[in-house]
Amino acid sequence: MQKTFDEWARHHMTTIFPARPRKPRDKSKVEVAVQIAQRWILARLRNQTFFSLAELNARISDLCSELNDRRMRTYQASRRELFERLDRPALRPLPLSPYEYAEWKRVTLSIDYHAEFEGHYYSAPHGLRGEELWLRATVTTIEIFRLGRREAAHARSRVLGRHTTVAAHMPLAHQQHAEWTPERILGWAATVGVNTRRFAERLLAERTHPEHGYRSCLGVFRLSKKYGTDRVEAACERAFGVGACSYRHVASILQHGLDRAPALDIEPRGPSVTHENVRGRDYYH
Numbered sequence: 001m002q003k004t005f006d007e008w009a010r011h012h013m014t015t016i017f018p019a020r021p022r023k024p025r026d027k028s029k030v031e032v033a034v035q036i037a038q039r040w041i042l043a044r045l046r047n048q049t050f051f052s053l054a055e056l057n058a059r060i061s062d063l064c065s066e067l068n069d070r071r072m073r074t075y076q077a078s079r080r081e082l083f084e085r086l087d088r089p090a091l092r093p094l095p096l097s098p099y100e101y102a103e104w105k106r107v108t109l110s111i112d113y114h115a116e117f118e119g120h121y122y123s124a125p126h127g128l129r130g131e132e133l134w135l136r137a138t139v140t141t142i143e144i145f146r147l148g149r150r151e152a153a154h155a156r157s158r159v160l161g162r163h164t165t166v167a168a169h170m171p172l173a174h175q176q177h178a179e180w181t182p183e184r185i186l187g188w189a190a191t192v193g194v195n196t197r198r199f200a201e202r203l204l205a206e207r208t209h210p211e212h213g214y215r216s217c218l219g220v221f222r223l224s225k226k227y228g229t230d231r232v233e234a235a236c237e238r239a240f241g242v243g244a245c246s247y248r249h250v251a252s253i254l255q256h257g258l259d260r261a262p263a264l265d266i267e268p269r270g271p272s273v274t275h276e277n278v279r280g281r282d283y284y285h
Contacts, residue, residue, distance in 0.1 A: 003104035003134070011099045013092060040067045105135045107144070112214050113169060115144060119160040123169040124152040163207070185217045192224060193233030195240060202245050216247035227254045234259035 009016050019026035041063045050056040068080040075082060107115040109129045114121035117137055124133065124144045128151060136143040137156065142164075144152040154164045182204050189200040199220065203213040224232045235253040238261075239245055253259050 004102060007102060007104075008099060011095055013095075036067070040070075100138055102136050102138045105137070107133050107135045109133070110215055111218065112163075114163055114165070114215075117142060118158070120157050121163045122152065122154045123163070123165040125169050126171045185214070188221065189217070192229045193236070195236040196220070196229075196233050198240065199236040199245060199250070203247075219247040220250060223251060223254060231259050 005016060024031075041060060044063060045056075045059065048059070050059065068083075069078050071078050077085075105117060107117075108131070109115055109124055109126075110121075111129070112121075113126040113129055114123050115133065115135055116122075117135055122135075122142050122144065128146060131146055133151070134145045136145065140156055142154045142156050143150050152166065152169065154166070157164055185204070186197055186200055189197040200213075200217050203216050207213045220232060220236075223235075227235075231254060232250070235250045235258070238253055238259055239249045242249075
Protein backbone atom coordinates (compact mmCIF):
# COMPACT_ATOMS: atom_id res chain seq x y z
CA MET A 1 0.00 0.00 0.00
CA GLN A 2 2.95 2.31 0.69
CA LYS A 3 4.18 2.04 -2.93
CA THR A 4 0.64 2.68 -4.20
CA PHE A 5 0.43 5.85 -2.10
CA ASP A 6 3.87 6.99 -3.29
CA GLU A 7 2.85 6.41 -6.89
CA TRP A 8 -0.28 8.52 -6.42
CA ALA A 9 1.81 11.35 -4.93
CA ARG A 10 4.29 11.27 -7.82
CA HIS A 11 1.47 11.30 -10.35
CA HIS A 12 0.05 14.49 -8.83
CA MET A 13 3.51 15.98 -8.13
CA THR A 14 2.80 16.42 -4.44
CA THR A 15 4.25 15.32 -1.10
CA ILE A 16 2.49 13.32 1.60
CA PHE A 17 3.03 14.29 5.25
CA PRO A 18 1.27 11.57 7.26
CA ALA A 19 0.42 12.01 10.93
CA ARG A 20 2.76 10.30 13.35
CA PRO A 21 1.50 7.20 15.17
CA ARG A 22 -0.32 8.04 18.41
CA LYS A 23 -0.05 11.79 17.72
CA PRO A 24 -3.66 12.96 17.12
CA ARG A 25 -2.67 16.61 17.31
CA ASP A 26 -0.84 16.19 13.99
CA LYS A 27 -4.21 16.15 12.20
CA SER A 28 -6.28 18.31 14.53
CA LYS A 29 -7.22 20.80 11.78
CA VAL A 30 -8.60 17.98 9.65
CA GLU A 31 -10.72 16.68 12.52
CA VAL A 32 -12.03 20.16 13.26
CA ALA A 33 -12.97 20.60 9.60
CA VAL A 34 -15.04 17.41 9.79
CA GLN A 35 -16.75 18.72 12.92
CA ILE A 36 -17.58 22.03 11.20
CA ALA A 37 -19.05 20.22 8.17
CA GLN A 38 -21.21 18.08 10.46
CA ARG A 39 -22.54 21.11 12.33
CA TRP A 40 -23.12 23.52 9.45
CA ILE A 41 -24.18 21.06 6.73
CA LEU A 42 -25.33 17.67 8.02
CA ALA A 43 -27.07 19.01 11.11
CA ARG A 44 -29.14 21.42 9.01
CA LEU A 45 -30.36 18.57 6.81
CA ARG A 46 -31.68 16.34 9.59
CA ASN A 47 -35.24 17.72 9.51
CA GLN A 48 -35.50 18.09 5.74
CA THR A 49 -36.94 15.58 3.27
CA PHE A 50 -35.52 14.93 -0.19
CA PHE A 51 -37.08 12.87 -2.95
CA SER A 52 -34.02 12.34 -5.15
CA LEU A 53 -30.26 12.17 -4.88
CA ALA A 54 -29.93 15.16 -7.21
CA GLU A 55 -32.14 17.24 -4.90
CA LEU A 56 -30.03 16.27 -1.87
CA ASN A 57 -26.76 17.06 -3.67
CA ALA A 58 -28.07 20.46 -4.75
CA ARG A 59 -28.93 21.34 -1.15
CA ILE A 60 -25.54 20.16 0.11
CA SER A 61 -23.86 22.29 -2.56
CA ASP A 62 -25.78 25.38 -1.41
CA LEU A 63 -24.86 24.80 2.24
CA CYS A 64 -21.22 24.15 1.33
CA SER A 65 -21.06 27.46 -0.55
CA GLU A 66 -22.68 29.22 2.38
CA LEU A 67 -20.13 27.73 4.78
CA ASN A 68 -17.20 28.73 2.58
CA ASP A 69 -18.51 32.30 2.36
CA ARG A 70 -18.94 32.72 6.14
CA ARG A 71 -16.49 35.25 7.58
CA MET A 72 -14.27 33.77 10.33
CA ARG A 73 -13.60 35.96 13.35
CA THR A 74 -10.02 34.78 13.86
CA TYR A 75 -8.87 35.46 10.29
CA GLN A 76 -11.33 38.25 9.45
CA ALA A 77 -11.89 36.51 6.12
CA SER A 78 -13.94 33.65 4.71
CA ARG A 79 -12.58 30.29 3.70
CA ARG A 80 -13.18 31.15 0.06
CA GLU A 81 -11.21 34.40 0.39
CA LEU A 82 -8.29 32.61 2.02
CA PHE A 83 -8.35 29.94 -0.67
CA GLU A 84 -8.26 32.51 -3.48
CA ARG A 85 -5.52 34.52 -1.79
CA LEU A 86 -3.22 31.73 -0.51
CA ASP A 87 -3.98 28.35 -2.01
CA ARG A 88 -5.06 28.95 -5.59
CA PRO A 89 -1.83 30.78 -6.66
CA ALA A 90 0.23 27.81 -5.41
CA LEU A 91 -1.87 25.10 -7.06
CA ARG A 92 -0.63 23.24 -10.12
CA PRO A 93 -2.90 22.07 -12.95
CA LEU A 94 -4.10 18.47 -12.77
CA PRO A 95 -2.06 15.89 -14.73
CA LEU A 96 -3.08 15.43 -18.34
CA SER A 97 -3.71 11.70 -17.83
CA PRO A 98 -5.89 10.31 -15.02
CA TYR A 99 -4.31 8.39 -12.17
CA GLU A 100 -4.42 4.61 -12.62
CA TYR A 101 -4.73 2.69 -9.37
CA ALA A 102 -2.23 -0.15 -9.02
CA GLU A 103 -1.39 -2.72 -6.36
CA TRP A 104 2.22 -3.61 -5.60
CA LYS A 105 3.43 -6.98 -4.34
CA ARG A 106 6.93 -8.22 -3.51
CA VAL A 107 7.51 -11.49 -5.41
CA THR A 108 10.17 -14.03 -6.30
CA LEU A 109 10.19 -16.34 -9.31
CA SER A 110 9.57 -20.04 -8.77
CA ILE A 111 11.54 -22.77 -10.50
CA ASP A 112 9.24 -22.33 -13.50
CA TYR A 113 10.20 -18.60 -13.69
CA HIS A 114 6.67 -17.42 -12.93
CA ALA A 115 5.37 -15.11 -10.22
CA GLU A 116 1.92 -15.52 -8.68
CA PHE A 117 -0.75 -12.86 -8.31
CA GLU A 118 -4.29 -13.69 -7.17
CA GLY A 119 -4.01 -17.32 -8.25
CA HIS A 120 -2.58 -16.71 -11.74
CA TYR A 121 1.08 -17.10 -12.76
CA TYR A 122 3.03 -14.63 -14.92
CA SER A 123 6.44 -15.22 -16.48
CA ALA A 124 9.57 -13.11 -16.21
CA PRO A 125 13.07 -13.64 -17.67
CA HIS A 126 14.36 -16.90 -16.21
CA GLY A 127 17.65 -15.27 -15.21
CA LEU A 128 15.81 -13.33 -12.49
CA ARG A 129 15.11 -16.41 -10.38
CA GLY A 130 16.26 -15.71 -6.85
CA GLU A 131 16.10 -11.93 -7.33
CA GLU A 132 13.87 -9.63 -5.27
CA LEU A 133 11.19 -8.37 -7.65
CA TRP A 134 8.12 -6.15 -7.45
CA LEU A 135 4.87 -6.94 -9.23
CA ARG A 136 2.57 -4.06 -10.20
CA ALA A 137 -1.04 -4.94 -10.96
CA THR A 138 -3.65 -2.66 -12.51
CA VAL A 139 -7.12 -3.54 -13.76
CA THR A 140 -5.74 -4.55 -17.15
CA THR A 141 -1.99 -5.19 -16.84
CA ILE A 142 0.66 -6.99 -14.80
CA GLU A 143 4.21 -5.62 -14.71
CA ILE A 144 7.28 -7.07 -13.00
CA PHE A 145 10.13 -4.76 -11.93
CA ARG A 146 13.67 -5.25 -10.71
CA LEU A 147 15.46 -2.27 -9.16
CA GLY A 148 12.93 0.08 -10.72
CA ARG A 149 13.32 -1.34 -14.23
CA ARG A 150 10.42 -3.12 -15.88
CA GLU A 151 11.41 -6.65 -16.85
CA ALA A 152 8.06 -8.09 -17.95
CA ALA A 153 4.55 -6.97 -18.86
CA HIS A 154 1.39 -9.03 -19.38
CA ALA A 155 -2.31 -8.57 -19.91
CA ARG A 156 -3.96 -9.37 -16.59
CA SER A 157 -5.80 -12.68 -16.40
CA ARG A 158 -8.28 -13.82 -13.75
CA VAL A 159 -8.19 -17.52 -14.67
CA LEU A 160 -7.11 -19.30 -11.51
CA GLY A 161 -4.28 -21.81 -11.60
CA ARG A 162 -3.16 -20.99 -15.15
CA HIS A 163 0.01 -19.47 -16.61
CA THR A 164 0.69 -16.49 -18.84
CA THR A 165 4.06 -17.07 -20.48
CA VAL A 166 6.18 -15.06 -22.89
CA ALA A 167 8.36 -17.33 -25.03
CA ALA A 168 11.31 -14.93 -24.74
CA HIS A 169 11.38 -15.50 -20.98
CA MET A 170 12.04 -19.21 -21.46
CA PRO A 171 15.66 -20.42 -21.69
CA LEU A 172 16.93 -22.30 -24.71
CA ALA A 173 15.93 -25.93 -24.27
CA HIS A 174 15.21 -25.01 -20.64
CA GLN A 175 18.87 -25.51 -19.77
CA GLN A 176 18.41 -23.74 -16.46
CA HIS A 177 16.20 -26.66 -15.41
CA ALA A 178 18.98 -29.23 -15.84
CA GLU A 179 18.56 -30.06 -12.15
CA TRP A 180 14.82 -30.70 -12.57
CA THR A 181 13.76 -32.07 -15.92
CA PRO A 182 10.56 -33.99 -16.77
CA GLU A 183 12.61 -37.18 -16.97
CA ARG A 184 14.08 -36.67 -13.53
CA ILE A 185 10.72 -35.79 -12.01
CA LEU A 186 9.10 -38.88 -13.52
CA GLY A 187 12.05 -40.99 -12.43
CA TRP A 188 11.65 -39.83 -8.83
CA ALA A 189 7.88 -40.33 -9.00
CA ALA A 190 8.41 -43.92 -10.19
CA THR A 191 10.46 -44.67 -7.06
CA VAL A 192 7.42 -43.74 -4.96
CA GLY A 193 4.92 -45.83 -6.88
CA VAL A 194 2.88 -46.34 -10.02
CA ASN A 195 0.15 -43.91 -9.01
CA THR A 196 2.60 -41.14 -8.13
CA ARG A 197 4.23 -41.47 -11.56
CA ARG A 198 0.77 -41.36 -13.21
CA PHE A 199 0.05 -38.23 -11.19
CA ALA A 200 3.28 -36.54 -12.37
CA GLU A 201 2.74 -37.60 -15.99
CA ARG A 202 -0.74 -36.12 -16.01
CA LEU A 203 0.39 -32.86 -14.44
CA LEU A 204 3.14 -32.39 -17.00
CA ALA A 205 0.91 -33.39 -19.90
CA GLU A 206 -1.88 -30.99 -19.01
CA ARG A 207 0.39 -27.93 -19.17
CA THR A 208 1.28 -26.08 -22.36
CA HIS A 209 4.90 -26.17 -21.19
CA PRO A 210 6.00 -29.05 -18.92
CA GLU A 211 7.82 -26.56 -16.68
CA HIS A 212 4.44 -25.22 -15.57
CA GLY A 213 3.83 -28.56 -13.83
CA TYR A 214 7.12 -28.47 -11.95
CA ARG A 215 5.59 -26.45 -9.11
CA SER A 216 2.96 -29.11 -8.34
CA CYS A 217 5.34 -32.05 -8.82
CA LEU A 218 7.92 -30.55 -6.49
CA GLY A 219 5.12 -29.88 -4.01
CA VAL A 220 4.37 -33.60 -3.97
CA PHE A 221 8.10 -34.22 -3.54
CA ARG A 222 8.00 -32.11 -0.37
CA LEU A 223 4.91 -33.96 0.82
CA SER A 224 6.80 -37.25 0.58
CA LYS A 225 9.41 -35.91 2.99
CA LYS A 226 6.70 -34.87 5.44
CA TYR A 227 4.32 -37.84 5.22
CA GLY A 228 6.44 -40.62 3.71
CA THR A 229 6.36 -42.24 0.29
CA ASP A 230 3.77 -44.88 1.18
CA ARG A 231 1.19 -42.29 2.21
CA VAL A 232 1.87 -40.14 -0.86
CA GLU A 233 1.39 -43.15 -3.13
CA ALA A 234 -1.90 -43.97 -1.41
CA ALA A 235 -3.03 -40.33 -1.66
CA CYS A 236 -2.26 -40.21 -5.40
CA GLU A 237 -4.23 -43.42 -5.91
CA ARG A 238 -7.19 -42.00 -4.04
CA ALA A 239 -7.02 -38.71 -5.96
CA PHE A 240 -7.11 -40.60 -9.25
CA GLY A 241 -10.07 -42.59 -8.01
CA VAL A 242 -12.18 -39.44 -7.68
CA GLY A 243 -10.75 -37.68 -10.74
CA ALA A 244 -8.95 -35.00 -8.70
CA CYS A 245 -5.42 -34.92 -10.07
CA SER A 246 -3.88 -31.83 -8.52
CA TYR A 247 -1.34 -31.05 -5.83
CA ARG A 248 -4.02 -29.33 -3.76
CA HIS A 249 -6.17 -32.45 -3.62
CA VAL A 250 -3.25 -34.74 -2.72
CA ALA A 251 -2.17 -32.38 0.07
CA SER A 252 -5.74 -32.24 1.39
CA ILE A 253 -6.04 -36.03 1.38
CA LEU A 254 -2.84 -36.35 3.41
CA GLN A 255 -3.77 -33.55 5.77
CA HIS A 256 -7.08 -35.17 6.64
CA GLY A 257 -5.74 -38.72 6.71
CA LEU A 258 -8.01 -39.88 3.89
CA ASP A 259 -5.18 -41.92 2.38
CA ARG A 260 -5.63 -44.32 5.32
CA ALA A 261 -9.42 -44.55 4.88
CA PRO A 262 -11.06 -47.57 3.21
CA ALA A 263 -10.91 -47.57 -0.59
CA LEU A 264 -13.71 -45.74 -2.33
CA ASP A 265 -16.32 -47.67 -4.23
CA ILE A 266 -16.63 -45.62 -7.39
CA GLU A 267 -18.61 -48.13 -9.40
CA PRO A 268 -21.97 -46.70 -10.48
CA ARG A 269 -24.84 -48.01 -8.41
CA GLY A 270 -28.29 -48.82 -9.75
CA PRO A 271 -31.49 -47.72 -8.06
CA SER A 272 -31.92 -49.32 -4.64
CA VAL A 273 -35.69 -49.48 -5.02
CA THR A 274 -37.57 -51.18 -7.86
CA HIS A 275 -40.71 -49.23 -8.65
CA GLU A 276 -42.54 -48.05 -11.75
CA ASN A 277 -41.86 -44.42 -10.78
CA VAL A 278 -38.08 -44.97 -10.45
CA ARG A 279 -36.93 -44.64 -14.05
CA GLY A 280 -33.21 -45.06 -13.65
CA ARG A 281 -30.42 -43.34 -15.55
CA ASP A 282 -31.08 -45.13 -18.86
CA TYR A 283 -34.39 -43.29 -19.16
CA TYR A 284 -32.57 -39.98 -19.78
CA HIS A 285 -30.30 -41.20 -22.60
